[in-house]
Structure formats: C-alpha cells, structure tokens
Amino acid sequence: MKTPGMLFDRLSAAASQQWTLYTGHAFVEQMADGTLPEAAFRHYLVQDYLFLVHFARAYALAIYKGTSLQDMRAAHGGLKAILDVEMDLHVSLCAQWGLTPEALESTPEARATLAYTRFVLETGLRGDLLDLHVALAPCVIGYAEIAAGLAARPGALDENNPYRVWIGEYAGRDYQDVAAAARQTLDDLAARSLTENRFPHIVKIFRQATRLEADFWQMGLTLAD
Amino acid sequence: MKTPGMLFDRLSAAASQQWTLYTGHAFVEQMADGTLPEAAFRHYLVQDYLFLVHFARAYALAIYKGTSLQDMRAAHGGLKAILDVEMDLHVSLCAQWGLTPEALESTPEARATLAYTRFVLETGLRGDLLDLHVALAPCVIGYAEIAAGLAARPGALDENNPYRVWIGEYAGRDYQDVAAAARQTLDDLAARSLTENRFPHIVKIFRQATRLEADFWQMGLTLAD
Amino acid sequence: MKTPGMLFDRLSAAASQQWTLYTGHAFVEQMADGTLPEAAFRHYLVQDYLFLVHFARAYALAIYKGTSLQDMRAAHGGLKAILDVEMDLHVSLCAQWGLTPEALESTPEARATLAYTRFVLETGLRGDLLDLHVALAPCVIGYAEIAAGLAARPGALDENNPYRVWIGEYAGRDYQDVAAAARQTLDDLAARSLTENRFPHIVKIFRQATRLEADFWQMGLTLAD
Amino acid sequence: MKTPGMLFDRLSAAASQQWTLYTGHAFVEQMADGTLPEAAFRHYLVQDYLFLVHFARAYALAIYKGTSLQDMRAAHGGLKAILDVEMDLHVSLCAQWGLTPEALESTPEARATLAYTRFVLETGLRGDLLDLHVALAPCVIGYAEIAAGLAARPGALDENNPYRVWIGEYAGRDYQDVAAAARQTLDDLAARSLTENRFPHIVKIFRQATRLEADFWQMGLTLAD
Numbered sequence: 001m002k003t004p005g006m007l008f009d010r011l012s013a014a015a016s017q018q019w020t021l022y023t024g025h026a027f028v029e030q031m032a033d034g035t036l037p038e039a040a041f042r043h044y045l046v047q048d049y050l051f052l053v054h055f056a057r058a059y060a061l062a063i064y065k066g067t068s069l070q071d072m073r074a075a076h077g078g079l080k081a082i083l084d085v086e087m088d089l090h091v092s093l094c095a096q097w098g099l100t101p102e103a104l105e106s107t108p109e110a111r112a113t114l115a116y117t118r119f120v121l122e123t124g125l126r127g128d129l130l131d132l133h134v135a136l137a138p139c140v141i142g143y144a145e146i147a148a149g150l151a152a153r154p155g156a157l158d159e160n161n162p163y164r165v166w167i168g169e170y171a172g173r174d175y176q177d178v179a180a181a182a183r184q185t186l187d188d189l190a191a192r193s194l195t196e197n198r199f200p201h202i203v204k205i206f207r208q209a210t211r212l213e214a215d216f217w218q219m220g221l222t223l224a225d
Numbered sequence: 226m227k228t229p230g231m232l233f234d235r236l237s238a239a240a241s242q243q244w245t246l247y248t249g250h251a252f253v254e255q256m257a258d259g260t261l262p263e264a265a266f267r268h269y270l271v272q273d274y275l276f277l278v279h280f281a282r283a284y285a286l287a288i289y290k291g292t293s294l295q296d297m298r299a300a301h302g303g304l305k306a307i308l309d310v311e312m313d314l315h316v317s318l319c320a321q322w323g324l325t326p327e328a329l330e331s332t333p334e335a336r337a338t339l340a341y342t343r344f345v346l347e348t349g350l351r352g353d354l355l356d357l358h359v360a361l362a363p364c365v366i367g368y369a370e371i372a373a374g375l376a377a378r379p380g381a382l383d384e385n386n387p388y389r390v391w392i393g394e395y396a397g398r399d400y401q402d403v404a405a406a407a408r409q410t411l412d413d414l415a416a417r418s419l420t421e422n423r424f425p426h427i428v429k430i431f432r433q434a435t436r437l438e439a440d441f442w443q444m445g446l447t448l449a450d
Numbered sequence: 451m452k453t454p455g456m457l458f459d460r461l462s463a464a465a466s467q468q469w470t471l472y473t474g475h476a477f478v479e480q481m482a483d484g485t486l487p488e489a490a491f492r493h494y495l496v497q498d499y500l501f502l503v504h505f506a507r508a509y510a511l512a513i514y515k516g517t518s519l520q521d522m523r524a525a526h527g528g529l530k531a532i533l534d535v536e537m538d539l540h541v542s543l544c545a546q547w548g549l550t551p552e553a554l555e556s557t558p559e560a561r562a563t564l565a566y567t568r569f570v571l572e573t574g575l576r577g578d579l580l581d582l583h584v585a586l587a588p589c590v591i592g593y594a595e596i597a598a599g600l601a602a603r604p605g606a607l608d609e610n611n612p613y614r615v616w617i618g619e620y621a622g623r624d625y626q627d628v629a630a631a632a633r634q635t636l637d638d639l640a641a642r643s644l645t646e647n648r649f650p651h652i653v654k655i656f657r658q659a660t661r662l663e664a665d666f667w668q669m670g671l672t673l674a675d
Numbered sequence: 676m677k678t679p680g681m682l683f684d685r686l687s688a689a690a691s692q693q694w695t696l697y698t699g700h701a702f703v704e705q706m707a708d709g710t711l712p713e714a715a716f717r718h719y720l721v722q723d724y725l726f727l728v729h730f731a732r733a734y735a736l737a738i739y740k741g742t743s744l745q746d747m748r749a750a751h752g753g754l755k756a757i758l759d760v761e762m763d764l765h766v767s768l769c770a771q772w773g774l775t776p777e778a779l780e781s782t783p784e785a786r787a788t789l790a791y792t793r794f795v796l797e798t799g800l801r802g803d804l805l806d807l808h809v810a811l812a813p814c815v816i817g818y819a820e821i822a823a824g825l826a827a828r829p830g831a832l833d834e835n836n837p838y839r840v841w842i843g844e845y846a847g848r849d850y851q852d853v854a855a856a857a858r859q860t861l862d863d864l865a866a867r868s869l870t871e872n873r874f875p876h877i878v879k880i881f882r883q884a885t886r887l888e889a890d891f892w893q894m895g896l897t898l899a900d
Contacts, residue, residue: 053294057291057297057801060286061289064282064285064289064576065577067576069330072278072281072282072285073308075285076308083298109883114794114883115786115789115793115794118793118796118797118798119789119790119793121289121793125575125796125797126515126517126796127515127517127578128577128643192647192651193643195641195642197641208784215786290802292876336665340561343565343571344564347568347571351571351739351740351742352742353802353803353806353868416870416872417872418803418869418870418873419870420869422866426742433564436561437561503747506747507747510747513731514735522731522732522758529738533751
C-alpha cells in the first residue's frame with residue numbers, strides 16, 4: 001500500500017542537500033524572527049508577483065496538457081488560485097509601498113525569476129504533465145512546508161513580526177490544502193507514467209528546480225537584479 | 226481610421242466561398258425550420274461536447290502564450306465560459322437523452338471533431354497568438370453570426386422549434402458579446418503583428434478552419450463517425 | 451526477457467480492427483496487382499509529399515523533446531531521411547507528371563492529410579516522446595509491414611506493375627531497417643515511462659492514428675480533397 | 676530600401692548597454708591577450724557543450740515552427756552545423772583534458788547555462804519564429820562580431836595565444852557566413868510579422884537574452900556552477 005505524498009517525499013529525500021539549502025535559507029530564517037530587512041522582502045515580493053504571472057502560465061500549460069477533464073479542472077483550480085487570489089494578496093501588500101499592479105508588471109525580471117520560471121515552463125513543454133508538476137513542486141509544496149515550519153516557532157506569528165501575514169497565509173489551512181492536493185497529483189501522475197527507469201530523470205528536474213528556488217530567496221536577500 | 230472587427234471581415238471576405246458553405250450549411254437551415262432530425266442534432270451535440278474539451282485546451286494555450294496579464298485574463302475569460310458555462314449547457318441538454326458527463330467524455334471522437342480541434346491547437350503551437358485566434362474565429366464568431374441570422378427568421382424561435390434553445394443561446398446578448406470581444410481581439414493582435422506580407426498566411430489558416438467547421442455540420446447531418 | 455518490437459505488436463493487436471482496415475485497404479490491394487488508377491496514385495503521392503513536410507516537423511519535434519543527445523541524434527536520423535531522401539523520391543516520381551517541388555508544396559492539403567498530420571504533431575506536444583512515437587508508428591512501421599506483404603505476392607514486383615517502385619522502396623532493406631529501428635525506439639521509450647495504467651491511453655492514440663492512416667488511402671482512392 | 680541586417684542593428688542599438696557589457700566582457704578581453712586562465716576557459720567550454728545541446732533543440736524547434744520548406748531547410752542547416760560540426764570541435768578541444776563526450780554530457784548544468792537556454796526555448800514556444808530567432812541572435816551573431824573584433828587585434832591569432840583556435844574558428848569565413856545568414860533571417864521574419872507596435876516586445880527579448888549571454892562569460896570567469 002502506498003502512502004499519500006510518497007513521490008514528493010522520495011524526491012525531497014533524493015535531493016536532500018538542495019532541499020535543506022532551500023527550506024532553511026537565511027531569507028526564511030529572518031522572516032521567522034522578523035529580522036529580514038523590509039527592502040529584501042519588498043524586492044522578493046515584487047519579483048514573486050512576476051513569478052506568479054509565469055506560474056499562472058504554467059498552470060495554463062497543465063490545462064492544455066491534461067488528458068481528461070478531471071486533469072483540466074484540477075489545473076484550472078490552480079490557475080484560478082493564482083490569478084484570482086494569490087496575485088491579489090501581492091497587490092494589496094505592495095499597495096502599502098505605493099506600488100500599483102501596472103508598476104509591478106512593468107518591473108524588469110531579475111535573473112532568478114527568469115531562470116526558475118522559464119525552466120518550469122520549458123520542462124513542461126519538453127516532457128509530460130509529470131515533468132511539469134515535478135518542476136512546480138518545490139514552489140507549491142515547499143512554501144507550505146516552509147511556512148508550517150516557521151509558524152511553529154515561538155513568536156513567528158506575533159503581532160510585531162512584520163512577516164506574520166506571509167507566514168500565516170502559507171501556513172494556513174487553505175494553502176496547506178493546496179499543497180496536499182499537489183502531493184496527491186504527483187502520486188496520481190506517477191501511477192500513470194513513472195517507472196523506476198525514469199525516476200533519476202525526475203530527480204534531476206526536482207533538484208534543478210529546488211536550486212533555482214533557493215536562488216530566488218538569495219535574490220531577495222541580496223537585492224540582486 | 227480602422228473599423229472594429231475589421232480583420233474578421235477581411236478574413237471572411239477572403240474565404241467567402243468556404244464561409245458561405247459553412248454558415249449556410251443544410252444542418253443550420255434545418256435547425257432554423259425545425260426539420261433537423263433529432264438524431265443528427267444529438268450526434269452533433271455529443272461531438273460538440275468533445276470539441277469543447279479541446280477548445281478549453283485552446284484557450285488554456287492562449288493563456289500560456291499571452292504576453293501580458295491582460296492577454297492572459299482575456300483568454301481566461303474564454304476558458305471559464307467554456308468550462309463553467311457552455312459545457313454545462315451541453316450536459317443539461319444531453320441529460321434529456323440519459324447521457325451522463327462521463328458517457329459524453331468517453332464517446333469516441335468523430336473524424337471531424339478530431340480534425341478541427343487538433344488543427345486549431347497545432348496552429349497555435351506552431352505560430353503565435355494571432356494564428357491561434359484566427360483558427361478559433363470561424364467557431365467563436367461564426368456561431369454568433371449563424372445564430373443571429375437564424376433568430377431573425379420567422380418562426381425560428383417559436384416554441385415548437387426544438388432548436389430554439391440552441392438558436393436563442395448563441396443569438397443571445399451574452400454570446401454575441403463574446404463574439405464581439407473575439408473580433409476585437411483579432412484587431413488588437415493584428416495591430417501587433419500583422420503585416421500585409423503575412424495576410425495570405427492567416428487567410429490560409431482561416432480558410433482551412435472554416436472548411437473544417439463546415440465538415441463538423443456535415444458530420445452531424447450524416448451521423449458520420 | 452522482452453521480445454524486440456514488443457510494444458508495437460501489443461499496440462497493433464489491441465487495435466486489430468483498425469489495423470486490418472488500414473493494412474488491407476483496397477488502395478494497397480490495387481497497388482499489388484497494378485489495378486490502381488494512376489490518378490489515384492498521383493493524388494495520393496502529391497498529398498503524401500505534403501504529409502512528409504509535416505512528418506519532418508514531427509521528427510524535429512522529437513529532437514526538441516529528446517532528453518539526451520542519443521534521443522536527439524536518433525530523431526535527427528529520421529528527419530534527414532525525410533528531408534534528404536524520401537521527399538526527393540516523391541519529387542522525382544512527380545516530375546514525370548510535370549509537377550515541380552513548388553507546385554507540390556503549394557497544392558492545398560486534403561482533409562485526410564491535415565487530419566493525420568496535425569493529430570500526430572499535437573499529440574506529441576500535449577504528451578511526451580512515447581505519445582509522439584506511438585502516433586507516428588502506424589505510418590513508419592505500417593508502411594514497412596504493408597510493402598513487405600505486397601512484395602511477397604506473385605507479380606507485385608514485375609516490371610509491368612507501375613507500383614513496383616513504391617513497393618520495392620518500402621519493402622527494401624533500407625526502409626525495413628528504419629521500421630525496425632522505430633520498433634526498438636518504442637520499446638526503449640516504453641521501458642522509461644510506460645506503466646500498465648498508461649497502456650489504454652497509448653492504445654487510444656494508436657487506434658486514432660491508424661484510422662487516420664486508413665483515411666489517407668481512402669482519400670487517394672476517391673480523389674477526395 | 677532596407678539595409679541587410681537592419682533588424683539586428685536596430686536591436687543591438689536599442690539594447691546598447693547590455694550589448695557593450697556582453698561583447699566587451701573581461702572573459703573576451705582575456706581571450707584576446709591570452710591571459711584568461713585555462714580553468715576558466717575549460718569551465719566555459721564544458722558548459723558551452725551543454726549549451727549547444729539545447730541550442731540544437733532550439734533549431735529543431737525552429738524547424739517545427741517553420742511555415743514553409745524553405746524555413747525548415749534553413750533551420751535544418753543550423754541544426755546540422757551544431758550537431759555535426761560545432762559540437763565535434765568542443766569534443767576535440769575537451770579531449771586534451773581527458774574529457775569524453777559522455778563526461779561532457781553528464782556534467783551538471785551551471786545556472787547561467789540553464790537560464791539562457793531555457794529562456795530561448797520557452798520564448799520560441801510562447802511566441803513565433805521571430806521571437807525565437809531574436810532570442811538566439813545575441814549568441815549566433817554576437818559570437819561572430821566578438822571574434823571578428825578580437826581577430827583584428829595585434830597578436831590575438833599568434834601561435835602563443837592559447838585561444839587563437841577559438842578566435843579563428845568564430846572569426847573565420849564559415850562562421851561569419853552563418854552569422855550573416857542569421858542577420859538575413861531576422862530581416863526576412865521582420866518583413867513577415869514585425870510592426871512598430873511589436874518592436875518594444877522583441878527589444879525586451881533581445882535585451883534579456885544579451886544579459887544572459889554576458890552572464891555566461893561571467894560564469895566562465897568565476898567558475899560559477
């Protein structure tokens with residue numbers, strides 16, 4: 001009998017070095033204790049908005065590549081969550097700095113934004129739905145895991161931590177459910193087209209994607225363009 | 226000064242022979258006067274459901290290929306209209322014949338369904354957004370034009386015409402607005418990337434797509450698989 | 451231990467009805483005994499030239515989707531065989547009717563040409579390399595099987611059979627080797643990403659592609675546009 | 676009357692800041708005077724081999740996206756130059772360090788390799804042939820321009836400059852012809868589908884691609900992974 005979320009657990013174990021660097025990145029640690037400079041968070045958040053534009057494109061690609069209405073409707077759920085909910089959160093957080101949606105959209109993409117997003121999209125076009133979802137997983141599932149870890153720390157959700165909204169959002173029930181569904185999707189797709197021969201190939205995708213996610217934190221921390 | 230809907234008008238004029246065969250097809254005529262055999266309409270409607278699955282994929286592709294959030298949100302409107310509205314209409318109409326959504330989805334695709342849908346999708350992948358929307362146009366805009374024409378005939382919307390629901394749906398304000406927006410999209414995309422050198426190329430796409438749409442009526446009329 | 455060509459044999463057995471209609475089509479029978487009208491063969495050959503243009507695109511897509519240099523070089527072999535050899539054969543055969551390459555390329559595509567080629571290409575874009583090669587198989591491997599069957603019949607290769615060149619070409623060692631390599635490719639790809647859960651999905655692709663190939667013979671026989 | 680290579684000149688002028696940083700990068704300067712550390716060149720060359728694998732995929736994509744046999748054959752020329760010539764040069768240069776083709780292919784991709792290659796490929800899939808060729812241009816045409824500039828410097832091709840082979844290769848007639856053809860391709864594609872409205876969009880692609888190319892030199896210089 002298989003455990004739910006099994007493929008994700010195998011992947012993060014196989015890429016444990018990259019996974020640890022990503023989930024334990026200094027950017028994350030500094031959100032937990034509130035020491036992250038606002039400029040770093042702001043740089044991150046603006047780039048994350050641009051990131052979400054391309055993630056919406058990735059979910060649209062998942063709809064296109066679906067082999068059943070069920071596949072398509074599941075991916076459509078992800079697309080709507082980004083376009084109708086997650087991006088609005090960014091817009092409202094960025095409004096406090098006087099940034100309009102137009103200003104956000106016209107900000108040049110940092111290297112780290114461009115590298116991860118195009119990698120995900122191209123991986124999905126080159127391969128199949130499993131390849132695409134494996135490339136998305138470090139983001140979708142990783143954020144839930146990171147935020148749940150941070151939320152459990154004493155003081156992380158205290159009123160005086162400026163990052164409590166971010167932590168609370170991704171540690172909250174709604175987003176944790178999204179991540180749980182993403183784990184299930186990986187298992188479902190694995191049941192369709194994953195053989196042991198193929199496993200090293202998807203580990204490689206997962207490892208590259210995780211590294212690119214850690215680079216995204218680093219971009220925020222160093223204000224890199 | 227350019228007239229709204231100009232590109233569509235140029236395309237349908239350039240492919241007038243195919244356009245007339247499509248919009249004046251016997252299937253359509255027989256819907257207007259109510260003489261279309263129910264078996265033909267039913268065969269058409271079931272295949273049209275399968276068609277819509279692929280059209281939803283085409284709108285997802287348009288989101289993926291968008292170059293701005295505005296492009297993406299516009300295509301998302303089209304996707305939602307298919308997945309959340311148009312397919313439900315088919316499901317409710319087909320329910321009268323005892324057909325479940327599962328039965329619809331598992332019906333084998335007729336040649337005409339397969340030919341048009343894959344042509345549209347592949348055209349969009351090979352080319353750009355304009356190519357994709359030109360391939361979609363005979364369906365999206367053509368249905369509005371056909372239904373408006375039928376609705377204007379005496380008796381077409383009478384209670385005893387079994388096809389009044391279909392005619393009323395596509396002749397109605399909501400769908401006419403969808404078609405008007407599709408005309409505008411064509412003009413907007415033309416302003417971006419249409420040169421006179423390219424015009425013959427998109428006429429070819431439009432002509433092929435229109436012919437494949439006429440084949441779709443013919444498939445319904447002859448119950449072809 | 452697995453038998454070489456195993457996947458192809460499983461697929462053609464699972465789609466045996468469509469396979470028989472395709473490989474035993476009247477067009478083929480009439481090539482064997484030389485009774486096929488020249489107009490039918492000519493119509494077929496011109497459309498087959500257009501078909502090859504898209505098949506070259508399909509092999510280019512296989513290069514793009516390759517996950518190793520070995521994958522890419524194998525697909526490149528297929529591409530070169532089409533662009534540098536097979537299309538030249540068509541050009542030289544069509545020259546006897548005064549048809550130039552330009553005239554061939556500008557001939558409108560028949561429905562059957564369009565339907566099969568776009569199905570193959572879109573299947574490859576939607577799915578992975580296995581999906582793409584399964585969609586190609588009825589053509590690539592089927593032609594070798596058909597021609598070998600015809601060549602074994604008394605008189606099929608006689609000098610007075612106008613179709614002996616076609617039969618000899620596809621029954622010859624070079625093309626039989628191409629087909630054997632295509633069988634091996636299917637087995638290699640299956641070892642990577644075929645599970646029993648997925649088998650019905652690729653049977654569906656194979657069945658649709660085989661039906662579209664039979665339609666291609668029928669198009670030749672009836673001079674359909 | 677239009678000057679050949681006009682579009683490329685407009686693009687490099689519009690992105691002159693990025694173009695100068697790329698073509699005048701320290702890596703390039705140090706090749707000219709022979710001071711580049713061998714380790715930097717070796718790191719660059721191994722990554723460039725991986726880069727070429729994806730560039731071959733990009734040319735395959737250009738074949739797939741071609742709208743005529745002429746488009747397809749032109750892109751096939753580019754593909755063959757990479758797979759059959761340019762990669763062999765890398766293999767023979769790397770052999771001096773005891774690196775086999777297998778060792779090259781299994782080297783992990785550096786961030787800079789991954790970022791540029793996936794950007795090019797995804798840009799080509801999202802857009803049309805013009806978008807794809809604009810993304811390729813900083814590499815294809817830039818190398819010819821850089822090498823021609825280096826070759827003109829006193830001593831750059833002297834026997835004691837270890838980088839004279841690289842400089843001579845890309846400054847040589849064959850590669851200069853490749854770059855001239857690429858300039859012409861850009862003009863041809865512009866004549867098809869470039870409007871002034873679209874120009875800012877392709878400048879953005881060109882600017883991003885040029886920046887990613889400069890990052891590639893920087894990766895070599897700093898031995899970044």
